[in-house]
Amino acid sequence: xxxxxTVTNTTPTWAxxxxxxxxxxxxxxxxxxxxSDAFTFSSLLVGYGAIRFSYSGHPVTPxxxxxxxxxxxxxxxxxxxxxxxxxxxxxxxxISSVTMVLAVEAGHRKDNKSVLKYxxxxxxxxxMFLGCQAWEWSQFIGEGARLNENLFGFTTEAAxxxxxxxxxxxxxxxxxxDRTPGPVPFASLFFIVTGFHGFHVFSGIVILVVVYINxxxxxxxxxxxxxxIEKVGLYWHFVDLVWVFVFTFYYLI
Amino acid sequence: xxxxxxxxxxxxxxxxxxxxxxxxxxxxxxxxxxxxxxGITVVDFIIYFAMGASMTxxxxxxxxxxxxxxxxxxxxxxxxFERQFMILMIVLPAxxxxxxxxxxxxxxxxxxxIDY
Numbered sequence: 479x480x481x482x483x484t485v486t487n488t489t490p491t492w493a494x495x496x497x498x499x500x501x502x503x504x505x506x507x508x509x510x511x512x513x514s515d516a517f518t519f520s521s522l523l524v525g526y527g528a529i530r531f532s533y534s535g536h537p538v539t540p541x542x543x544x545x546x547x548x549x550x551x552x553x554x555x556x557x558x559x560x561x562x563x564x565x566x567x568x569x570x571x572x573i574s575s576v577t578m579v580l581a582v583e584a585g586h587r588k589d590n591k592s593v594l595k596y597x598x599x600x601x602x603x604x605x606m607f608l609g610c611q612a613w614e615w616s617q618f619i620g621e622g623a624r625l626n627e628n629l630f631g632f633t634t635e636a637a638x639x640x641x642x643x644x645x646x647x648x649x650x651x652x653x654x655x656d657r658t659p660g661p662v663p664f665a666s667l668f669f670i671v672t673g674f675h676g677f678h679v680f681s682g683i684v685i686l687v688v689v690y691i692n693x694x695x696x697x698x699x700x701x702x703x704x705x706x707i708e709k710v711g712l713y714w715h716f717v718d719l720v721w722v723f724v725f726t727f728y729y730l731i
Numbered sequence: 732x733x734x735x736x737x738x739x740x741x742x743x744x745x746x747x748x749x750x751x752x753x754x755x756x757x758x759x760x761x762x763x764x765x766x767x768x769x770g771i772t773v774v775d776f777i778i779y780f781a782m783g784a785s786m787t788x789x790x791x792x793x794x795x796x797x798x799x800x801x802x803x804x805x806x807x808x809x810x811x812f813e814r815q816f817m818i819l820m821i822v823l824p825a826x827x828x829x830x831x832x833x834x835x836x837x838x839x840x841x842x843x844x845i846d847y
Contacts, residue, residue: 491816495744496744497744497746497749497751498814498816499813499814499816499817499820500751500813500814500817501751501813501817502749502750502751503746503747503749509817509820509821513821513824513825516825516829517825517828517829520828520829520832521832524832524833524835524836527836527840528836528840528843529843531836531840531843531844532840532843532844532845533845534844536845543784560779561776561779561780565772565776568772569769569772572765572768572769572772573765575765575768575803575807576761576762576764576765576807578807579761579806579807580758580761582809583755583756583757583758583761585753586753586754586755587755645780703750703753704753705750705753708753708809711807711808712808712809715803715804715807715808716808718803718807719800719803719804719808722796722799722800722803723796723800725796726792726793726795726796730775730779730792731789731792731793
């Protein structure tokens, strides 16, 4: 430890001349940005809840059951596997989150090599998540969902068929006989909310790559601190946090 | 809480460039939180197939989401190690505004129902 003597300073926290929150300017601003972003996402999710609720008990176009819509898994075409693929996406994002926080921790120890290693893993897993989302979008679009169109309404016979579906059952929907137009907001809200989240993941990856290149050239070693990793880390964990709620409201409920 | 116990000889305070000295808490807790998050997701997954769709199940899922959020924000985003003022500045507005939206949804959501 240092040889300085510890002096108790009795100046009040808010009298000026010190940082009341004991965080740097940049980190505080990142927190405030994330707070505003949290309001944006909560508005979107509450709006989703309100619109979904307004369709409950609708006789013509009831809200589609997510289990019947998001039931694909790569390599298992036509097999009824609800929730499996999104759970895999969640796992990927949790792993990327823990490697990000390990990079932050390595930055606290000023260990440039570990920072680089963990950031690279984070970038790879983040890209994997984006790839998964692209695959899911292409499935969804392939089955007739558009921003202003949704073919996930079921005819009476198709609904009866869907009611008996069990895990691993083979399912084939006849687009002409089984499908009718469903509630349009189902598709548009899916595209808007997961798209907005995916855009956050994408920009997170871009920022991660920029910071990775900086770290590669020793910028933070020269600067003497790894605050930038912490700021990117905050953003990345926020993206994970939003996914927790998107996962809950879109796929689980 | 209102007074500081720190070495005032350490450095001059310049707001724009002030960076608090970072301290590593080790990786043990981080991995712990990882396993907790993974565990909760697995439990979500089991409940999804074990229970039929119901309001109880929805409430369980939302509560589990909030628990996950607590661990992500607290440990991964390092918030629980920050000053108490800092924690309140982030958590209180979030609770107030998101709570207001959720209250509005629950209280006035019926008005959006389509009449048949």
